[in-house]
Amino acid sequence: MWNIARFAASSLRRSRRSFSSAIPGPCIVHKRGADILHDPWFNKDTGFPLTERDRLGLRGLLPPRVISFEQQYARFMESYRSLEKNTQCQPDSVVSLAKWRILNRLHDRNETLYYRVLIDNIKDFAPIIYTPTVGLVCQNYSGLFRRPRGMYFSAKDKGEMMSMIYNWPANQVDMIVITDGSRILGLGDLGVQGIGIPIGKLDMYVAAAGINPQRVLPIMIDVGTNNQKLLEDRLYLGLRQPRLEGEEYLAVIDELMEAIVTRWPKAIIQFEDFQMKWAFETLERYRRRFCMFNDDIQGTAGVALAGLLGAVRAQGRPLTDFVNQKIVVVGAGSAGLGVVSTAVQAVARMAGKNEEAARNQFYLIDKDGLITKERKNIDPAAAPFAKDPANTDGLREGATLVEVVKKIKPHVLLGLSGVGGIFNEEVLKAMRQSDSIKPAIFAMSNPTMKAECTAVDAFKHAGENIIFASGSPFENVDLGNGKVGHVNQANNMYLFPGIGLGALLSGARSISDGMLQVAAECLASYMTDEEVKKGILYPSIDSIRHITAEVGAAVLRAAVEEELAEGHGDMGPKELMHMSKEETVKYVTTNMWFPVYIPLVHEK
Numbered sequence: 015m016w017n018i019a020r021f022a023a024s025s026l027r028r029s030r031r032s033f034s035s036a037i038p039g040p041c042i043v044h045k046r047g048a049d050i051l052h053d054p055w056f057n058k059d060t061g062f063p064l065t066e067r068d069r070l071g072l073r074g075l076l077p078p079r080v081i082s083f084e085q086q087y088a089r090f091m092e093s094y095r096s097l098e099k100n101t102q103c104q105p106d107s108v109v110s111l112a113k114w115r116i117l118n119r120l121h122d123r124n125e126t127l128y129y130r131v132l133i134d135n136i137k138d139f140a141p142i143i144y145t146p147t148v149g150l151v152c153q154n155y156s157g158l159f160r161r162p163r164g165m166y167f168s169a170k171d172k173g174e175m176m177s178m179i180y181n182w183p184a185n186q187v188d189m190i191v192i193t194d195g196s197r198i199l200g201l202g203d204l205g206v207q208g209i210g211i212p213i214g215k216l217d218m219y220v221a222a223a224g225i226n227p228q229r230v231l232p233i234m235i236d237v238g239t240n241n242q243k244l245l246e247d248r249l250y251l252g253l254r255q256p257r258l259e260g261e262e263y264l265a266v267i268d269e270l271m272e273a274i275v276t277r278w279p280k281a282i283i284q285f286e287d288f289q290m291k292w293a294f295e296t297l298e299r300y301r302r303r304f305c306m307f308n309d310d311i312q313g314t315a316g317v318a319l320a321g322l323l324g325a326v327r328a329q330g331r332p333l334t335d336f337v338n339q340k341i342v343v344v345g346a347g348s349a350g351l352g353v354v355s356t357a358v359q360a361v362a363r364m365a366g367k368n369e370e371a372a373r374n375q376f377y378l379i380d381k382d383g384l385i386t387k388e389r390k391n392i393d394p395a396a397a398p399f400a401k402d403p404a405n406t407d408g409l410r411e412g413a414t415l416v417e418v419v420k421k422i423k424p425h426v427l428l429g430l431s432g433v434g435g436i437f438n439e440e441v442l443k444a445m446r447q448s449d450s451i452k453p454a455i456f457a458m459s460n461p462t463m464k465a466e467c468t469a470v471d472a473f474k475h476a477g478e479n480i481i482f483a484s485g486s487p488f489e490n491v492d493l494g495n496g497k498v499g500h501v502n503q504a505n506n507m508y509l510f511p512g513i514g515l516g517a518l519l520s521g522a523r524s525i526s527d528g529m530l531q532v533a534a535e536c537l538a539s540y541m542t543d544e545e546v547k548k549g550i551l552y553p554s555i556d557s558i559r560h561i562t563a564e565v566g567a568a569v570l571r572a573a574v575e576e577e578l579a580e581g582h583g584d585m586g587p588k589e590l591m592h593m594s595k596e597e598t599v600k601y602v603t604t605n606m607w608f609p610v611y612i613p614l615v616h617e618k
């Protein structure tokens with residue numbers, strides 16, 4: 015049964031944290047009757063009060079009894095819990111997809127209720143609407159497809175995008191996440207089916223950053239796929255052609271970017287899950303012209319840096335000791351290279367060294383092993399981090415992961431390889447010889463089956479004193495005798511919502527390195543020493559709105575300081591500049607949307 019007292023108490027807790035803003039004024043709608051019921055932005059289902067039913071021409075279109083928001087919420091949660099109960103014996107993938115379906119149906123029908131259940135139950139629902147289940151949804155998207163969500167542009171739309179963009183029904187768009195589907199999590203090229211990722215990321219924007227769901231836009235730019243299985247799948251919904259390459263590819267993305275900023279010049283654009291070559295190239299091409307960032311390169315780097323600094327604190331050492339940590343990064347793609355270059359910059363800043371000297375403590379491994387300057391055809395993006403053979407303790411070019419770990423005895427082993435289980439028993443056991451009293455193991459690849467190791471294996475083989483983090487969630491590990499191995503989720507979800515929110519509310523012209531750096535520092539300093547000593551490096555996902563507000567405020571202040579802020583709404587750059595730190599956090603939190611039913615008023 016629904017417990018009103020519990021509901022009231024949880025709302026109160028939220029309002030104390032100033033997440034529930036006062037009930038906003040009425041909302042003007044330009045439709046009536048059945049059109050309202052079929053519009054998830056405005057639909058309240060049986061929750062329309064009688065006066066509103068009269069005003070909007072809904073009388074007779076709904077059963078007579080008015081059901082309160084709390085009752086609707088309880089009803090949904092009851093069906094969700096009974097689905098959980100009834101599917102207990104079924105395979106994980108079947109259960110996860112069933113849970114995704116029930117949430118997706120609500121999303122399609124009534125967004126206010128959907129986001130309220132999502133925000134209140136984020137710990138349970140994030141693994142469904144975000145990683146890992148979103149990966150499974152993308153893999154099965156063409157079969158699961160019922161209704162479109164977001165916009166789909168394709169190589170066939172060349173020359174049309176500027177007019178197509180006006181087909182989107184919302185006049186204001188604040189946040190856009192765009193993918194070309196070429197590297198979906200660690201699942202490879204999923205073509206048009208990758209649209210699930212922008213949808214999941216934007217759900218996190220609504221839940222964590224309080225972006226109004228009427229102002230978010232997931233975009234798929236379909237330039238073809240090189241996934242032969244999809245090309246041969248009769249249900250596949252994307253273009254049946256190989257991916258565009260070179261100038262042809264860039265011309266399509268250029269056209270889309272121009273179309274977006276022509277209609278919504280102030281929208282923040284997040285690039286997500288582009289294969290490495292285009293991830294770096296598009297970031298360089300657009301980051302000074304548009305207010306955009308690449309989450310896999312830049313968001314991940316900040317989250318990893320916060321974790322690396324946490325690992326130093328967990329050893330009871332001063333932060334400055336970061337400059338002495340030996341760090342092995344496995345995976346030299348968009349994420350791994352983003353992490354290494356950001357961490358190198360941090361070491362250089364802290365130690366007052368140049369970047370070349372700061373690179374010494376990092377060891378980068380890709381599918382061909384340790385990357386050294388002897389590597390033939392080295393990727394230009396990885397070249398600066400290639401080891402000088404004179405400086406590898408005798409390790410040869412292409413040395414294997416286990417060879418590197420045995421020889422270097424790193425403080426941190428961090429995986430962004432997309433290869434499940436690559437931190438095998440031998441590698442994990444070798445981490446027992448680490449020079450750290452609390453070796454850190456970050457298995458950051460997604461989804462769960464691509465994690466470099468499981469949490470259980472990490473604690474079992476590398477020892478109980480390790481610090482563990484994974485990109486997708488794992489349960490904490492029972493170590494026996496009442497001891498628990500804490501599992502952190504090192505996922506860019508702790509930063510991208512705050513980066514986007516801070517950029518939006520400052521009206522930033524572009525997203526600078528300085529803005530990204532303060533975001534990482536804010537996350538790094540969020541946990542207390544006591545928590546960090548227990549191996550807790552990141553906040554619980556239950557506090558994601560809180561950390562996002564803090565990160566958002568830090569990013570906003572950095573934009574102001576760097577004179578990139580042009581203001582947002584009534585708040586001009588001067589007003590932003592005069593806000594104290596506390597006032598900025600308050601400004602950010604009061605601008606977060608919170609799902610409550612608001613009165614609807616019809617206007618022609």
Ligand SMILES: NC(=O)c1ccc[n+]([C@@H]2O[C@H](COP(=O)([O-])OP(=O)(O)OC[C@H]3O[C@@H](n4cnc5c(N)ncnc54)[C@H](O)[C@@H]3O)[C@@H](O)[C@H]2O)c1
Nearest residue numbers: 199200345346347348349380381431432459460485505506
């Ligand atoms: N936790 C997070 O927040 C987060 C953020 C971004 C990416 N990721 C995950 O990181 C993974 C990689 O993403 P990416 O964008 O860098 O991909 P990518 O394809 O650009 O790079 C993958 C890298 O892994 C290397 N690799 C492949 N097989 C290997 C092996 N056997 N041994 C060592 N290295 C190997 C490749 O050579 C390449 O350098 C994905 O699984 C993605 O889901 C996680």
Ligand SMILES: O=C(O)C[C@H](O)C(=O)O
Nearest residue numbers: 145199287310460505506
């Ligand atoms: O999507 C995620 O969960 C994190 C990251 O952006 C990824 O590509 O794996």
Ligand SMILES: [Mg+2]
Nearest residue numbers: 199286287310
């Ligand atoms: Mg990603």
